[in-house]
Amino acid sequence: MADKVPGPCITVSYREYAQGPRRAFLRAHDERTMRRTDVAKTALITGITGQDGSYLTELLLAKGYVVHGLIRRSSTFNTARIDHLYQDPHDPGARLHLHYGDLTDGSRLVTLLERIQPDEVYNLAAQSHVRVSFDEPEFTGSTTGLGSTRLLEAIRMVGLACRFYQASSSEMFGATPPPQNEETPFYPRSPYGVAKVYSYWMTRNYREAYGLFAVNGILFNHESPRRGETFVTRKIATAAARIAAGKQNELHLGNLDAVRDWGYAEEYVAGMWQMLQADEPDDYVLATGTPCTVRDFARHCFEEVGLDWQQYVRFDPRYVRPTEVDALIGDPSKAAARLGWRAQVLAPELAALMTRAETLALA
Numbered sequence: 001m002a003d004k005v006p007g008p009c010i011t012v013s014y015r016e017y018a019q020g021p022r023r024a025f026l027r028a029h030d031e032r033t034m035r036r037t038d039v040a041k042t043a044l045i046t047g048i049t050g051q052d053g054s055y056l057t058e059l060l061l062a063k064g065y066v067v068h069g070l071i072r073r074s075s076t077f078n079t080a081r082i083d084h085l086y087q088d089p090h091d092p093g094a095r096l097h098l099h100y101g102d103l104t105d106g107s108r109l110v111t112l113l114e115r116i117q118p119d120e121v122y123n124l125a126a127q128s129h130v131r132v133s134f135d136e137p138e139f140t141g142s143t144t145g146l147g148s149t150r151l152l153e154a155i156r157m158v159g160l161a162c163r164f165y166q167a168s169s170s171e172m173f174g175a176t177p178p179p180q181n182e183e184t185p186f187y188p189r190s191p192y193g194v195a196k197v198y199s200y201w202m203t204r205n206y207r208e209a210y211g212l213f214a215v216n217g218i219l220f221n222h223e224s225p226r227r228g229e230t231f232v233t234r235k236i237a238t239a240a241a242r243i244a245a246g247k248q249n250e251l252h253l254g255n256l257d258a259v260r261d262w263g264y265a266e267e268y269v270a271g272m273w274q275m276l277q278a279d280e281p282d283d284y285v286l287a288t289g290t291p292c293t294v295r296d297f298a299r300h301c302f303e304e305v306g307l308d309w310q311q312y313v314r315f316d317p318r319y320v321r322p323t324e325v326d327a328l329i330g331d332p333s334k335a336a337a338r339l340g341w342r343a344q345v346l347a348p349e350l351a352a353l354m355t356r357a358e359t360l361a362l363a
Contacts, residue, residue, distance in 0.1 A: 040095070044116055046070040046103060046151065047124030051226040052167070054081035056122060056269040061085065061095060063273075068116050070101045070125065081226050103147025109154040120276050122165045123151055126195075129230060130171060133192035134322055145195035152206045152214070163213040163276040166203040169196045170220040170261070170287070170328045178259075178329035181285050182218065189323040204283070213281045217272050220287035220330040223350055224265040225357035232294060233262065233354060236301045241358035243312050244305035250312050254319030256295040259327035263288045264345035264353070271341040284339065287330020292347035300351035305359065 043060050047053045048069030060067050071079065079086075079098070087094040099116075101108045103125050113121075126144040127133060133140040148166055155162060173180040174189035188194045200216050207214040227234040232253065242248035263286070271286045295309075302309035335341040345353070 040064050040066050041119045042066045042068065042116060043120040043122065044068045044070070044112070044118040045122045045124060046147075047126065047167075048098070049079050049081055050124060050128075051081065051224055051228070051265050052124050052222075052269055052272075053122075054085075054226055055224070055266045056124070056272060057082055057085055057096065059269055059273060066095045066097075068097045068099060068112075068118065070103075070112070071098050072102050073100050103143050103150060106150040106154060109151055110157055113154050113158045113160055117160070118162050120163045120165070121151070121155065122167075122272060123148055124167045126167065126192075128192070129228070130190050130192045131319065131321055133190050133195070137191035140191045141195050141198075143195075144192060145198040148199035149202050152202060152212070155212065156206065156210055163281075164203070164206075164215070165272055165276055166199055166214065166216050167272075168200045168203075168216040168218045168283070169193065170218060170285075170330060171325065172197045172200060172218065173328060174325050178291075178327050179289070179331040180328065181331040182283055182334055189325050190321065193325075200283075207281055213276075215275045215278075215281045216283040217275055218283060218285045218330075219268055219271075220261040220263065220285070220328060222263045222265040222268040222286075223354065225354050226265070227354075233297060233351075236294075236298050237351065237354035238358050239312070240298075240301040240305050240307065240309075240355050241362055243302075244307060244359070245362050247362070250314050251298075252314050252316035252319065253294060253298070254316060254321075255324055256293065256298070256313075256315070257326075258294050258324065259291045259329065260294070260297075261287045261290060261329045262292055262297065262347045262350055263343045264350055267343055267345060271335060271339065274335075274339045274341055278339065282338075284335045284341075285330050285332050286335055286341065286343070287332045288343040288346055289330060289332055290346050291327065291329045297347060297351050300348045301355045304352045304355040 043065050045053050049071055057067050085096055087096045099112055127140045171193035172186045172188050174193050175187040176184055186197050188197050203214045203216050206212045223233040239251035268286050298309045
């Protein structure tokens with residue numbers, strides 16, 4: 001899809017920064033508001049082709065936004081999750097635009113931000129597989145950690161008066177006992193968790209140092225039929241459906257005793273949007289507050305297809321992390337009180353929902 005025609009770039013001067021970063025960004029915001037009062041809001045989403053990116057794109061388009069997405073160049077198509085939202089770029093009324101770019105390329109981020117002039121930026125892109133982060137710690141740090149810094153610095157350099165969402169993670173809490181909330185100390189137990197802690201603090205630093213409307217959404221595990229096939233919930237749901245259909249014999253898993261707080265991704269992206277509509281920037285935990293072990297999630301999935309999970313699941317030590325996280329259970333009280341956000345779908349219903357989707361896909 002073609003890039004959007006460049007528009008006017010609203011910047012703030014060094015003198016204004018010297019007088020105070022918040023004053024500078026408020027001036028840019030006032031100027032921007034006067035220019036765009038009759039224009040639909042514009043959002044930029046990194047990681048638009050992922051699970052969360054696809055649900056967020058649907059939500060924003062339904063709200064009338066113009067949505068721009070950052071995608072990586074690949075020799076194969078990687079847009080399956082948003083193909084149903086495709087709009088011909090030659091259509092003057094198209095509201096979804098994709099641009100090639102990467103969080104490792106800071107100059108490209110500056111160029112796109114100047115051109116798009118987004119009202120909201122959602123940073124969802126990352127190397128997001130926790131187990132893989134042990135195999136690729138340097139790459140994980142460059143994308144999941146430094147990538148957010150490149151994006152924040154690009155916003156600062158352009159002088160955009162946009163609102164910024166950083167996808168933080170419950171993996172930042174790691175070994176800290178549950179329940180975990182916004183005040184819980186971080187103790188990450190993976191390169192992915194460490195990179196997310198770095199991004200969390202960079203987001204807070206840019207908020208406090210430069211007056212950016214920048215928030216951290218500390219989301220606990222959130223799943224859906226669009227989850228990547230190597231993630232444990234999707235892996236279990238897929239295997240249950242395939243075994244029931246006679247297309248697979250067994251399922252290999254790692255730590256069955258790990259406790260997680262699993263919610264439904266489509267509900268969680270609504271919380272992301274709500275954070276950027278608040279009067280003041282702040283950080284929020286989104287979670288169900290309900291624990292579920294990997295073993296129980298497997299039981300729920302296999303029960304959906306009428307099977308006993310114990311007959312098909314096998315332990316494989318290759319899937320055990322070098323440093324395990326025993327339990328992540330969130331306390332979303334702050335989000336409920338200030339944003340009115342509450343999770344509705346809990347792990348048993350989520351497991352059934354995902355397994356039904358896999359069953360239908362095999363039909």
